[in-house]
Amino acid sequence: MQLTGEMIIGQQLVRGAAGTQLAFNPATKATMLPQFGQADAADVERACALAEQAFDAYRSTTPEVRAAFLEAVANNIDALGATLTERAMAETGLPQARLEGERGRTVNQLRLFAKVVRDGHWQQATLDSALPQRTPPRPDLRLRKIAVGPVAVFGASNFPLAFSVAGGDTASALAAGCPVVVKAHGAHPGTSELVARAVQKAVADSGLPEGVFSMIHGDGRTVGQALVAHPSIKAVGFTGSRQGGTALMRTAAARPEPIPVYAEMSSINPVFMLPAVLAGGAEALGAAFVESLTMGVGQFCTNPGLVIGVAGPDFDRFAAAAAAALQPKGAGTMLTAGIHSAYQSGVGRLSQVDGVQVLATGQQEGAGCAAQAALFRVDAETFLASHALQEEVFGPASLLIACRDEAEVLRLAAGLEGQLTATVHCTADDHGFAAKLLPTLERKAGRVLFNGFPTGVEVCHAMVHGGPFPATSDTRTTSVGAMAIERFLRPVSYQNVPQALLPAALRDDNPLRLARIVDGELRTAI
Amino acid sequence: MQLTGEMIIGQQLVRGAAGTQLAFNPATKATMLPQFGQADAADVERACALAEQAFDAYRSTTPEVRAAFLEAVANNIDALGATLTERAMAETGLPQARLEGERGRTVNQLRLFAKVVRDGHWQQATLDSALPQRTPPRPDLRLRKIAVGPVAVFGASNFPLAFSVAGGDTASALAAGCPVVVKAHGAHPGTSELVARAVQKAVADSGLPEGVFSMIHGDGRTVGQALVAHPSIKAVGFTGSRQGGTALMRTAAARPEPIPVYAEMSSINPVFMLPAVLAGGAEALGAAFVESLTMGVGQFCTNPGLVIGVAGPDFDRFAAAAAAALQPKGAGTMLTAGIHSAYQSGVGRLSQVDGVQVLATGQQEGAGCAAQAALFRVDAETFLASHALQEEVFGPASLLIACRDEAEVLRLAAGLEGQLTATVHCTADDHGFAAKLLPTLERKAGRVLFNGFPTGVEVCHAMVHGGPFPATSDTRTTSVGAMAIERFLRPVSYQNVPQALLPAALRDDNPLRLARIVDGELRTAI
Structure with missing residues (x-):
């Protein structure tokens, strides 16, 4: 054609x-x-x-x-x-x-x-x-x-x-x-x-x-x-x-x-790395996270833009592994010149915030509108004090946040804007803390996921690709x-409408064989 | 107390x-x-x-x-x-x-x-x-x-x-x-x-x-x-x-x-009187309409503020019966001084529109903030040309609209703003015309009712008390x-969440015995 x-x-x-x-x-x-x-x-x-x-x-x-x-x-x-x-x-x-x-x-x-x-x-x-x-x-x-x-x-x-x-x-x-x-x-x-x-x-x-x-x-x-x-x-x-x-x-x-x-x-899709899971597998998680971050040159609404954990040797191992995985990543072509220049400004803005440390950058060379991946680190106090750090940078950039303790992780979660997704990595040993975190994440995000990465949105019946503002306009x-x-639907009520004039969905003989709520009880069609 | x-x-x-x-x-x-x-x-x-x-x-x-x-x-x-x-x-x-x-x-x-x-x-x-x-x-x-x-x-x-x-x-x-x-x-x-x-x-x-x-x-x-x-x-x-x-x-x-x-x-709740029903019972309908109009001193969101029919002897008989029923109605006390004075201005505004005829008014005497019922008549062309005639007058006032023919009734219906209710009075002989009117009424109102009056809102599962703007802000x-x-609800999706952390509604053992959609099929609890 x-x-x-x-x-x-x-x-x-x-x-x-x-x-x-x-x-x-x-x-x-x-x-x-x-x-x-x-x-x-x-x-x-x-x-x-x-x-x-x-x-x-x-x-x-x-x-x-x-x-x-x-x-x-x-x-x-x-x-x-x-x-x-x-x-x-x-x-x-x-x-x-x-x-x-x-x-x-x-x-x-x-x-x-x-x-x-x-x-x-x-x-x-x-x-x-x-x-x-x-x-x-x-x-x-x-x-x-x-x-x-x-x-x-x-x-x-x-x-x-x-x-x-x-x-x-x-x-x-x-x-x-x-x-x-x-x-x-x-x-x-x-x-x-x-x-x-x-x-x-x-x-x-x-x-x-x-x-x-x-x-x-x-x-x-x-x-x-x-x-x-x-x-x-x-x-x-x-x-x-x-x-x-x-x-x-x-x-x-x-x-x-x-x-x-x-x-x-707009969503930055926080990923929470709980203590026990980091203790057991910080290196593998660091590498897996970078795969999700850089997939499709980071141009997914559900790209993981924040990783949150408790500061300490395990979180440092995770950060080091992520940095090592990111550094060799090639610069991929972005969708448009406008997206590319917005990415470059966003990365520049992040680098200039006091207290933000550049952990690693990817390879620079690439054809056309090529984006260099970037990984930053900051402490929770600095993050909570700077609204600019919550703004989405669309592309392969992410920010690791080190919290002093679990209480600060909870405070940080509560301070987030609305998100499309929130992710928890944990083992059974982390379930106690995960249970404390979950009620906050439900309020912040349309989808809460465990032990995976948020990129990849399944098209099915139980999917929610939504969430509180600014993730979407309508939570x-x-x-x-x-x-x-x-x-794209609205309800209409029909009162004493003659059978001959009723829509098929509501007629006594139920020609569409619909499951219907009749006098408050769900009735499946025979 | x-x-x-x-x-x-x-x-x-x-x-x-x-x-x-x-x-x-x-x-x-x-x-x-x-x-x-x-x-x-x-x-x-x-x-x-x-x-x-x-x-x-x-x-x-x-x-x-x-x-x-x-x-x-x-x-x-x-x-x-x-x-x-x-x-x-x-x-x-x-x-x-x-x-x-x-x-x-x-x-x-x-x-x-x-x-x-x-x-x-x-x-x-x-x-x-x-x-x-x-x-x-x-x-x-x-x-x-x-x-x-x-x-x-x-x-x-x-x-x-x-x-x-x-x-x-x-x-x-x-x-x-x-x-x-x-x-x-x-x-x-x-x-x-x-x-x-x-x-x-x-x-x-x-x-x-x-x-x-x-x-x-x-x-x-x-x-x-x-x-x-x-x-x-x-x-x-x-x-x-x-x-x-x-x-x-x-x-x-x-x-x-x-x-x-x-x-x-805000809603003026149009009532459509189709030809055959008027031919058979104009007088009784006129009296019944006035009962609905004046009930509770007309202070219902679903008060019938418009009655629409095809001009002719049957519509005239309806109008005469309604006028006769309204005239003896006593002046009832309105809810507040503000509502009472807004009603008086509204009735005054209606009376002054060119082409609007005062058919009848109720009794004037009454204690306190007493409202005199009022009935007006206008032709469809005048109504369609004057946006002011579509504004709600909260209280016992209504406007009868005489249309030249059925086509003008349909045009008038299409020109209405959003409503809480739309009512059709008809017999089986009117069903052909009612079927043409219904698709428009569905688009204009949250509830479509036949052969009754809109006042009285049943609290049940199939009720819609809503409708397009300005009836409500959210159709x-x-x-x-x-x-x-x-x-007051929003959906949240849970991906790979461990059973121990899942909300009861979503656990494998379904402790709340909910009917659930499983892989796209509705399953009632055993």
Whole structure:
């Protein structure tokens, strides 16, 4: 398939007329054709108007139609094959194996949501029987969840497939019955065009209204803001920087009708190394930690940016092993020139804080936007006193924190901002202390994990990729896993609605065979 | 029990030192003793600090302990008997039967949440098995929902028991495991003190940390805002005016850590009278509508403020019957002098819009803050052109809208703001048109009801008392019914957590006997 630089607005290909943009290869620092035309206000309006027009028809499709559509999107993305991988490699500097894995994750995610849609648990069908003899009589009441409305999705730079045009936000919104308008990320416009066409074709082949999906190009501060401000948009999915996410939150809150923003933004993912586990295996843990830190040039939301332990010979052995493992690590190409320069400033900022010691740096040489890994050490008192040390440095840099004792470890945990993840390494001998730490970590993070590293986010039913601000804008939700669909739903209650007019999920004969809550008791379908 | 005018901060009685307030009897316009001392910043700080201190211990209580505590609160409120009813009557002008009914509703609500806590469905326990043979291996992942943190609750003036100190917001937050700090409504400070002491005693008798519950007096613009801005507060429940609710929304969004606000604010609750039902029973419907409109002096969030039909002889008969039923209605005492004067301005504003016709007014004479019922009529075009006609007039006033045809009814429905309820009156002959109207009503309202009136909100599992803005600040939620607990929960995922450290809800042996989602399948406990 030949890239044209056009946007996908419903079933049309539209050349944006508000300027152009070229893609950029971060490994070679070369720009690439074609020219991508940028959206103007009329393009935003057209995409949103089509989404609005499509909404009622789309949300009323049967679970089977919607599930088959999601599977068609997955199949079309699979069919892009090497074309997609090659363009994504050129635009992101990510290696082939990683992008092939990410494509697998993307299509599996779409297929998981197809299963979720068919299962129907998301409808939360709930029935309370009429009690005509009661004083006053109780009416017949039935509840289901319905789609919230058209959704704006902002692709992320660090997952050009799994968190971009047809990534987790889009898949869960489409599953919920919401049309989607994507603002493509400027870091991978060609990848975005390829995937958007795959979705566009699935819309047509499934006989769905064209407004179910559109994708536009443009700057976040103009086109992105206009999209979030559009009255037809009823929710926003975003993965990116704290600055970008909070800007969208402000716009959404200032609308005549405020809408929810699901922004996944900023996390430093503390790792707690408890005493007994360090006593038993400080060296191996130091090396394993550096593997997690430098994987993908540290460009994961769940990258371990802090390691916390009690000062002493075991923590020193861990630090030495980590430093030794980090020093030979080559400089990897980062996703964009902007991310690269932000990383360099962040590392520079950390080095200059009084009391912060540079433990090790990786190799410097590398092509293009190459990032040198870096490991720092500081004591807990200095860390707690400096808010700057809690700011995310996106990339392969991490800070080891030595605490005086377990009490200081607990104080430090309590002083952390919200996180996507919190990790504990321990043996059975550490369980007493781990039990004291766990209640704090639950409050700080969306996912608490033991004896592993936080990179690698499983797409399943029990995943939470979320957490308190600033990790996300909405701690009640997850952007990965089956529960992500709940972000795009709202409950509606039906009182004394005639059977002929009730939605299928709530009819007496339960044609969708849903498990339902009936008079407060869960009843599985026979 | 003698009222003292003190606030309840943990297990202390504290006399607020930032000025005093007297209660006001809207029927007699007399003020009543004692003096209620108002909170200063230190009182807000103390209540929030206690809530924070109590949080981890309270959220870790077993479902049985928490359920028994909610039942103890209910029993203590029941035990207040006539003391409570008499003070509430004097402070609100509401009649005895209504307040006794509302007390029943309040304690039933607490008992419903006790049942909800024991059932445990709110934890959404979800388990995904480890797949060690997979490449890469899948870890063991388990998810549950936990309490979000201390909650600020703002009592409503129009439900001095069911939506005030120990009302739906407080009951659902306590059920979720969240300590609560109530800002009492200035319209019923004595009622608030009585109920707050009932809760305080239940906290002590249940052996819970004192910070689980506090109640302070003060102005919403100062004390209320300080409470919402306090870093320990993690969510807000509010029922009241659009102005008050949006002010709290702004404060919550501007915090360093933004938090969710659940504000139930403003709704005019459209009622659609379809042609066949009017042809068959216009007169009876006109009279029944006026009963709903004037019940409780129209001071319900779900009061029917709009009636929409197709112009013609049947709609005229309906209007005439409603006018005839309204005219003899006596002027009832409103809750506060402020609500009364806002009602008078609202009615005055409606009368002055070009094209609005006064169909009937009720009787004028009445004691104290007495409201004269009023019925207006307008055509759809005028209504759609005037945003002012969509503003809620809180009280016994309603507007009949005559549409040219069914298409104009649909356009009018599509032009409405978000609502708590939307009502359809129809016969089987109207089902074709009702089916066209329903998708729009679902998008506009939290509850769609047929052949009844929206006043009367059942407390059950399938209730949604919510809806799109401005009906509420968060369309994903309900403030009445079992699902209200979800507002105060957030999901946490546990990865490879040792059995010894896992919360009971997620342990292999399932000691709470919960229904859980295991590998995507719902499994009820044996």
